[in-house]
Amino acid sequence: MSRLFNFSAGPGALPLPVLEQAAAELVDFRGAGMSLLEMSHRGAIYDAVHRECVADLRALLGASEDHALIFMGGGGRTQFALVPTNLRPTGSATYADTGSWSSGAISEARKLGAAHTAWSSAESGYDRVPGPGELAVPPDAAYLHYTSNNTIYGTQYQYVPESGTVPLVCDMSSDILSRPVDVARYGLIYAGAQKNLGPAGVTLVVIRRDLLERSRAELPQMWSYKAVAAKDSMLNTPPVYAIYMVGLVAKHLLAQGGAAGIATLNERKAARIYAVIDGSAFWRGHAQPSSRSLMNVTFRSPSAELDARFVKEANAAGLVGLKGHASVGGLRASLYNSVPDAAAVALAEFMTQFERRAG
Numbered sequence: 001m002s003r004l005f006n007f008s009a010g011p012g013a014l015p016l017p018v019l020e021q022a023a024a025e026l027v028d029f030r031g032a033g034m035s036l037l038e039m040s041h042r043g044a045i046y047d048a049v050h051r052e053c054v055a056d057l058r059a060l061l062g063a064s065e066d067h068a069l070i071f072m073g074g075g076g077r078t079q080f081a082l083v084p085t086n087l088r089p090t091g092s093a094t095y096a097d098t099g100s101w102s103s104g105a106i107s108e109a110r111k112l113g114a115a116h117t118a119w120s121s122a123e124s125g126y127d128r129v130p131g132p133g134e135l136a137v138p139p140d141a142a143y144l145h146y147t148s149n150n151t152i153y154g155t156q157y158q159y160v161p162e163s164g165t166v167p168l169v170c171d172m173s174s175d176i177l178s179r180p181v182d183v184a185r186y187g188l189i190y191a192g193a194q195k196n197l198g199p200a201g202v203t204l205v206v207i208r209r210d211l212l213e214r215s216r217a218e219l220p221q222m223w224s225y226k227a228v229a230a231k232d233s234m235l236n237t238p239p240v241y242a243i244y245m246v247g248l249v250a251k252h253l254l255a256q257g258g259a260a261g262i263a264t265l266n267e268r269k270a271a272r273i274y275a276v277i278d279g280s281a282f283w284r285g286h287a288q289p290s291s292r293s294l295m296n297v298t299f300r301s302p303s304a305e306l307d308a309r310f311v312k313e314a315n316a317a318g319l320v321g322l323k324g325h326a327s328v329g330g331l332r333a334s335l336y337n338s339v340p341d342a343a344a345v346a347l348a349e350f351m352t353q354f355e356r357r358a359g
């Protein structure tokens, strides 16, 4: 099989060694005589897989025991509702609106209570995130919510916003573990797995343990961070296979030097594409340079026709997943952790050649 260079925004590329290990272990899990997919999640074999995954993620994140790591279902979008449900029993929460995912989180929060938008780049087509000091957070806010990487628009915070004593909540769905993170600064982090952590089907929630006390006893159990954390994410049957795969990806990341090691690789990959964009009058980037994402590079050629031709020719050359999101148009190269440097090299070269042919 010749593997394509996969620039999909998500589900995204997975490391080949992880896929190969998962394939080898699928039918007979490590000599158990059955597949992991067929086993009770209460048994010793799955239990070890689950605990090792949590321990490896904790090591990668550098998270102390002050934070609980839990696995939930329902993707990032479910967290849009669960965060206010749990953390804002009363009062108002504050949000930064940097794109479709943040505004989706705001609209879900507003269905359930009060949410205040402290900052928005909607008017400039979500081409940037706020600079340090631009986000004003009322001291009595239940939390400040922001989206560290805006998958659709290709912008990313290059710093951690200051929120004083107000708990900081971050949707890291599209850049978790792509660079080191100071978990101690966060009240809650959530991320759907399907971009940087593994397959779709599981969402990682990292929550400061004191905030678990905000989950009211009358909440339905499966909506309550406190109830799920109390049962080590096994309140219901967890998505065992997705968690197993996240565990394999975590081991792969650890072997590459953890978040710091992968950050160096991610910087190199993104720099290759931004260098082509900056070195040419043909390509234009969507994001303002100070807000550029290392995960999703958004760009366009001089016309929608040329963008479409680019996607078609790139597909034929084995470079797939480059069409921009419908709300921005143009092109998008997602360079998640598992996208190899060779893919970025190939894309940069293909962009340069395309410009020569079409420019």
Ligand SMILES: Cc1ncc(COP(=O)(O)O)c(C=O)c1O
Pocket (backbone or CB within 6 Å): 010, 074, 075, 076, 077, 078, 101, 147, 149, 150, 151, 152, 171, 172, 173, 174, 192
């Ligand atoms: C930043 C961000 N948040 C949330 C979501 C929604 O995630 P899910 O599809 O897991 O609900 C996405 C999906 O792409 C995303 O990129």
